[in-house]
Amino acid sequence: MQTRLQMPATFTPSKIEVEKRHAGGGARPPADRKPTGGGGGDGDNWNDRRAGHRGPREALTKYRLGLFFALAGDLMFFVAMISAFFVRQSSGHFDASEQWITDWRPVLLPPILWVNTFVLVLSSVTVEMARRRLFYEPDVIEEWFGMGRPAARHAGAWLAATIVLGSLFLAGQVVAWQQLALTGAYFASNPSSHFFYLITATHAAHLLLGLVGLITAAVALIAGRNLQMRQILMDTCAWYWHVMGVLWLFLFGLLEFCQ
Numbered sequence: 106m107q108t109r110l111q112m113p114a115t116f117t118p119s120k121i122e123v124e125k126r127h128a129g130g131g132a133r134p135p136a137d138r139k140p141t142g143g144g145g146g147d148g149d150n151w152n153d154r155r156a157g158h159r160g161p162r163e164a165l166t167k168y169r170l171g172l173f174f175a176l177a178g179d180l181m182f183f184v185a186m187i188s189a190f191f192v193r194q195s196s197g198h199f200d201a202s203e204q205w206i207t208d209w210r211p212v213l214l215p216p217i218l219w220v221n222t223f224v225l226v227l228s229s230v231t232v233e234m235a236r237r238r239l240f241y242e243p244d245v246i247e248e249w250f251g252m253g254r255p256a257a258r259h260a261g262a263w264l265a266a267t268i269v270l271g272s273l274f275l276a277g278q279v280v281a282w283q284q285l286a287l288t289g290a291y292f293a294s295n296p297s298s299h300f301f302y303l304i305t306a307t308h309a310a311h312l313l314l315g316l317v318g319l320i321t322a323a324v325a326l327i328a329g330r331n332l333q334m335r336q337i338l339m340d341t342c343a344w345y346w347h348v349m350g351v352l353w354l355f356l357f358g359l360l361e362f363c364q
Contacts, residue, residue: 165337172341176348179311183352186307187359190300194364210295211364215284221277222357225312228270229350232319235263236343239326239336248332257326260339264323267346271316278309297364304356312349318342 197207238244244256282302290298322338329335 164333165340168337168341169344172344176345180352183307183356186300186304190304190359191363193296193300208295209297212285212290212295212297212301212360213288214301214361215281217277217281217284218357218361221274221281222353224270224277225274225350225353228267228274229347231263231270232267232343232346235260235267236339238263239339245332256332257335261323261326264319264326264339268316268319268323271312271319271346275309275313275316278305281305301360304360308349308353308356312353315342315345315349318345 194209197205197209199205238260239256241256241259244259248254248256282305285298285301290301292299292302318338319342322335322342325335325338
């Protein structure tokens with residue numbers, strides 16, 4: 106009688122079993138899911154991504170890098186303006202009696218600038234609270250599951266406060282210019298007053314652009330459907346606002362103590 110040998114059946118482990126087998130070696134657990142909202146959660150997982158797939162974390166990083174590269178150009182412009190400030194301040198000539206003559210006359214800054222500075226610092230706190238509330242995980246999960254829009258609701262209150270404070274800062278800057286003009290210090294009156302108006306007006310224009318961005322983010326919180334894009338918009342606007350706040354602290358210190 107002829108004996109027929111049979112080869113044992115090969116067993117191919119499933120993907121889940123392979124992940125479980127190697128989980129103790131430092132691999133990520135297979136169920137590492139952390140939804141961030143959006144269109145039903147599709148493609149909105151910050152951690153669980155396929156190879157070559159650009160998830161929300163990559164999108165957020167891309168927008169942040171774009172913002173900081175754009176701000177780098179603006180900061181270079183301010184550096185050039187500050188350099189011109191110091192060069193013009195130190196310029197002059199010696200007269201016949203060997204006395205150093207300069208036409209630079211320091212400007213007495215309006216006291217309201219201190220109030221404006223405090224308002225801007227406070228607005229930086231409120232915009233950061235708005236940014237954090239829009240990324241607050243329990244609220245994001247509720248919105249991801251269609252249980253209302255708590256993330257937008259909680260962030261909206263802080264964002265509205267930031268818009269009000271930013272508007273107050275810009276209004277305060279206008280008041281400061283008016284008060285300075287009442288003392289007879291105009292744009293062309295003196296090199297120091299020239300740089301005061303130039304520096305403060307340039308910064309105000311940049312802050313006005315940030316205020317427009319915050320208003321756009323507020324509209325997106327109300328009318329936007331995609332949570333991921335609302336988060337990206339809020340995040341980039343908040344970082345822009347922070348940079349403008351830090352820049353103003355430096356510019357205000359320059360005008361107050363370096364004239």
